[in-house]
């Protein structure tokens with residue numbers, strides 16, 4: 001396995017009767033942002049906690065640089081837990097210095113790093129405030145600083161974007177991009193699919209504890225049935241083609257789904273035979289549509 005890869009290898013986990021994860025595998029490579037998406041209860045937090053080593057899998061393993069994650073490697077991971085985990089009465093700066101030292105940094109280095117992240121995340125005015133006095137969004141910025149302050153080699157973030165204002169979303173996105181560009185594998189979960197689509201190099205969609213689709217956004221979007229957008233005065237011609245299904249009609253514009261192997265030129269000829277064609281283009285599903293399709297299909301089969 002190449003340097004800098006976080007490998008999640010066939011992990012399974014049950015909580016009593018509840019199967020939270022079944023044989024889930026994925027890799028996060030050095031320098032990439034991996035988005036982890038799935039419905040509520042799909043198993044994202046469980047997978048991330050196992051990746052970090054704070055929860056044991058029933059079977060399967062997690063490796064970093066080809067080695068099983070142990071106490072030493074765990075210190076090199078930056079983690080942002082979903083339930084957050086700051087000391088409410090501790091001041092922002094003190095808290096970050098303390099956490100950096102806990103991860104092995106010397107006092108001076110810890111101070112420099114804490115001040116650096118405080119400035120970077122727009123917390124300068126709040127550095128001597130107790131965490132509990134901060135707004136939820138600012139607490140979240142501190143939580144991100146806490147995950148970053150020891151300059152980790154891997155970043156695992158559970159819903160880092162939830163509840164952030166648009167400026168904080170931009171700052172968070174930039175920081176994660178920079179970390180990835182510096183060679184850090186970054187994995188984060190989110191329900192904000194437009195953001196995941198924009199930001200991530202690869203995406204994993206999980207449903208009921210299994211990885212049901214993964215790849216680059218482009219790969220995922222180019223899979224599935226082909227769709228065409230056609231603008232022409234009528235759409236009746238479409239009903240004459242067996243391999244075409246009318247998905248949506250809006251005035252003179254319609255969306256058609258093509259059965260596997262259908263030649264789009266056959267469709268174009270049929271449309272032209274019925275009248276002028278003003279638009280004829282491929283439609284690629286958004287990540288949100290893909291997610292809905294995958295999750296609904298899995299729900300039906302499971």
Ligand SMILES: Nc1ncnc2c1ncn2[C@@H]1O[C@H](COP(=O)(O)OP(=O)(O)OP(=O)(O)O)[C@@H](O)[C@H]1O
Pocket residue numbers: 015018019020038039040041042043044045046047082
């Ligand atoms: N400590 C626990 N005890 C019992 N069941 C649990 C526990 N933690 C999680 N579960 C169950 O395991 C499944 C996966 O939960 P998990 O929190 O990993 O999902 P998630 O994808 O992170 O959900 P969300 O998007 O809502 O945060 C759910 O059915 C959940 O109810």
